Amino acid sequence: MSLDDAAEDLASSLGVDKAEVKEDLEKLVSYSVPMDEAKQSLRRKYGDEGSTGGGADDAPTTDIEEITTDDDRVTVTARVLTVGKRSIRYDGDDQTIFEGELADGTGRISYTAWTDFSLTPGDTVTVGNAGVREWDGNPELNLGQSTTVTLEEEPLSVPYDVGGQRNLIDLEPGDRGRTVEVRVLEVEQKTIDGRDGETEILDGVFGDETSRLPFTDWDPHDAIEAGTSVRLEDVYVDEFRGVPSVNVTAFTTVEAIPEVAVSDEATAMSVQEAVDAGGVYDVELTGNIIEVRDGSGLIQRCPECGRVVQNDQCRSHGKVDPEDDLRVKAILDDGTDSVTVILGRELTEEVYGGTLTDALEAARDEMDRGVVADDIAETLAGREYRVRGSLSVDEYGANLDATDFEESGGDPASRAERFLAEVGR
Structure with a gap:
């Protein structure tokens, strides 16, 4: 049912102005209140005492592990693990929301509260008539105007830490x-x-x-x-x-607070561990460079946005007067998986053994900009390197923007034997 049809149906059954009902309904839905819950809220607002489905008793009492995105409304008794507060805006209106996690003995679930229920970490509460919505593929409780929250005297024991303190x-x-x-x-x-x-x-x-x-x-x-x-x-x-x-x-x-100690070391992982994590901001990987990819060596960038350009054409700014730069895009493989390592100008100059000016002179002498990439590939291919940087994973694959890049000095054959033993070959 469309929002307009729902407003007309409500206005007809309640005997009130459709425009007023529609405005209220649009506002509730804009705050992600499920349609059924929004309609029940308006029935109560306009005094439809005969409405059903709006009370906590109508929502089944459920263990958290049993809640799915197919549920409409549920009632749970849970421990409040965390409470956060922030402001969002939708259609020009500011809205303060409260969000965090609830838990019982069976599991945890995130929640968003559109009303201040005075939740405090450590409280045990019965949340009645909470809506359920999907968030990042998982169920999340939606605590709106039709939700009731009752503070329980007996604390619920849960196998999770109460409070938001984290490393x-x-x-x-x-x-x-x-x-x-x-x-x-x-x-x-x-x-x-x-x-x-x-x-x-x-x-x-x-x-x-x-x-x-x-x-x-x-x-x-x-x-x-x-x-x-x-x-x-x-x-x-x-x-x-x-x-x-x-x-x-x-x-x-x-x-x-007093000074917090910070490790100078990045988190060391195998490539597979880092890729499976979906991205790591500061990680150290060790592996062999098996290929230097196209787009390495001398490149040209848009002076406005910094994107690499082809034939003086930027995807965002059209024809430009490009600026020369150096870059390496290389495949690093450690036997568990592979990742594209990207070196900026400074690290590329170290690998190349010369500056951008040197690279431009070499390209002019040979009348071929590709000679710079060829020289870099000859230096890197087959050698083992230790790389530190930020790894991201998206639909195009795994990429690591390097901040440190150095030959490891390790024995590739020994490391390969170790990886083969780990996978049981």
Whole structure:
């Protein structure tokens, strides 16, 4: 049923103005309230005492592990693990939402509350008539106007940690209401085109003993300065270029703390582990370069956006006067999987053994820009390298933007034997 048809049906049965009902219905649906729940909410608003399906008693009591995206409404008794708060905007209206995780003895589930139910981590509550929606392929509870929340006196024992304290290595996209203690490794103030026009934000990198992750502070906090250590309460995590990214908001509490230790070492993984993780911000891989791909050596970039151009044509800016650059795109294989390693100009110059100017002179002497890529391929192919950088995985494959690249000095034959033994060959 379309929204217009639903509004007409409600207006007819309730005996009220259709335009008014439609406006209310549009607002509820815009906040992701399921249609059935929105209709029940409006029936109660307009005094339809005979309406059914709107109370907590109508929604079946369910264990969390049994909830699926096929469910409409459920009632659960659960422990509140985390509570986060942030502001969203839809159709020009600001809306404060509350979100986090609930758990019982059978499992965990995320929730979004469109009303302040005064949830506190550690509370045991019975949530009645909660809507169920799909979020990233999983069921999520939707706590709206027709939901009831009752605080239980007897605490529910659950096999999960209460509270949002996490190390950076444990953060995952979709986490909400998390608390981290980190050192600010890099920070840069930027101006972006935000929802209220030009907006100042902070972009940078956090670090702790376990990992490093990018962050964005959408409401710049004075305490977030390079070199400082801070405790951040109520951050949420999304995905940026295939890796978790920490988001600091106006609702985040930022407190200066004693210096947080940060490991100088990247997380060492096999290529397969890194690819299966879906992306890792700071990772170290070791393997053999088996191929230097097309698009390596001397390339040309758009002066406006930095994209690689062909025949002076940029996909975004049309015909341009391109700028010369150096790059390497090489396939690294460690016996478990392979990844495309991308070296920027500085690392490419180290591999090439000369500067961009040297490369341009060599290309002019040979009247062939391809000689630079040929020289690089001859240097790299077949050798074992240790690479550190940020790995992202998308529909085009796995790519690692390298920050460090050096020959490992290891024995490829011994490592190959070890990998073969691990897979039982």
